[in-house]
Amino acid sequence: MDHGHDHSGHDHDHGHGGHNHAPEVGANNERVVLAGLVLTFGFMLAELVGGLLSGSLALIADAGHMFTDAAALALAWAGFRFGRRRRDDKRTFGYMRFEILAxxxxxxxxxxxxxxxxxxxxxxxxxPEPVHAGPMLVIAVLGLVVNAGVYWLLSRGDTGHLNIRGAMVHVLGDLLGSVAAIVAAVVIWATGWTPVDPILSVLLSALVLRSAWVLLKASLNVLMEGTPGNVVVSELKAELVAKVPGLAGVDHVHVWSITSGQPSTTMEVQLAEGAEAPEVVRAVKRVLLEDFGIAHSTIEVDWGQGDPICVLDPRAGGHDHDHDHDHGKGEGQGAALPNPT
Incomplete structure (x- = not known):
């Protein structure tokens, strides 16, 4: 369908209250991830050498885990770096989805x-292979300190972001790995029972597997454009009808996330008799933003009559539907309605 609107000349801002804090948050995420990457990669080398010298599987496994942590942090850093690139004609959402791939x-x-x-x-x-408990204990304690420091650094970022959460899961697994290595070293030093080393490694892996599965499902949900976890479409429709005066019904609702923490929606609304479309659309957008955290919404009015026209420009003709985009602009032909917030 040809909707007759050309938004190519508009600088769209989907932030709250006309302000977009995403670049500032992204830059902070980028800094903390880079700092964590440097610390993690540096100690990974030390732990690998220590594991080989002591013969500890727990240390070698933790060094391998730290290597994947370093790779994960590098991907996260690249995601934030590329994600801040401006959109273009080929990528209208920019590179934000790169973070989900990471x-x-x-x-x-x-x-x-x-x-x-x-x-x-x-x-x-x-x-069973011999394990030298002394070097193993020293390396494990140092690893615990480094991992705790990296975890603290990452907690200074946006912990609600999927990539930050993923990096924190990696580092938490390493932190637990250091604890397991410390316990194994103490047991081996006190009793000489070396099987404790691989046994604790398996127990640690089970904890990491659970966190990895949660992260995998969250990433796939975004890539498959699934509904964000805080939104149930049937409840959203019911709440809109209940809270918005003049709204008779809501259909064709699609809710998805561009990237972590940036949900979007499109929907078709029916007006009650005598309702004013601009007021209804503004109210719908307000509820979506305040109750569901959805700042980017596209609302289509179903006129239910022969030849609908664009409500924002009564001179326009030939439109099949009226689209009102919440882009923070309230001027010009085909522009969005003013943001009520």
Whole structure:
């Protein structure tokens, strides 16, 4: 359908109250992830050497985990870096979805790592190898300190963001790995029982696998344009009809996320007799923003009569539907209605 609106000349801002804090938040996320990357990669090398010298699977597994952490943090950093690029004619949402791809890779690498650790643990249980508890304990304690520092750094970022959450899951797994290595070193030093090393590695892997599965599902949900977790479409429709005067019905609702924390929606609304379309659309947008956190909405008015026209420009003809986009602009032909917030 040809809707006759050309928005190519508009600088659209979907932030709250006319302000867009996304670049500032993205830059902060980028800084904390980069700092975490440097610390993680540096200690990963030290832990790998320590694991090889001490013969500890727990340390080697944790070093392998830290390597995937470094890769995950590098992907997250690249995601934030590319995600701040401006949109163009080919990518109208810019590169924001790159962050979700990075989150998906993080989840897959975690699951693959768990499989490798489980295989190595079985081999160690079948054929025990000597473990030097002293070096293992020193490296494990240092690892605990480094991982705690990286986790604290990441917590300074936007913890609601899928990529930050993914990186924190990786680092939390490393932190628990350091704790497991400390326990294993103490047990081996006190009793000489080396099977504790692979056993604790498997228990740790089970915890990491659960977190990785949650991250994988969240990433796939965004990529499949699934409904965000805080939105139930049937409840959204019912709440709009209940709260918006002059709104008779809501159909053809689609809710998805462009990237983590940026939900969008399109829908078709029916007006009650005598209702004013601009007021109804503004009220719908207000409820979507305040109750569901949806700042980017496209509302189509179903006129239910022969030859509908654009409500914002009564001179226009030949429109099949009226689209009103919440782009923060209230001037000009085909412009959006003013943002009520």
């Amino acid at each position: 989150g998906l890779v993080n989840a897959v690498t975690l699951i693959a790592l768990v499989g490798w650790i489980a295989w190595e643990a079985v081999q160690r249980l079948l054929s």
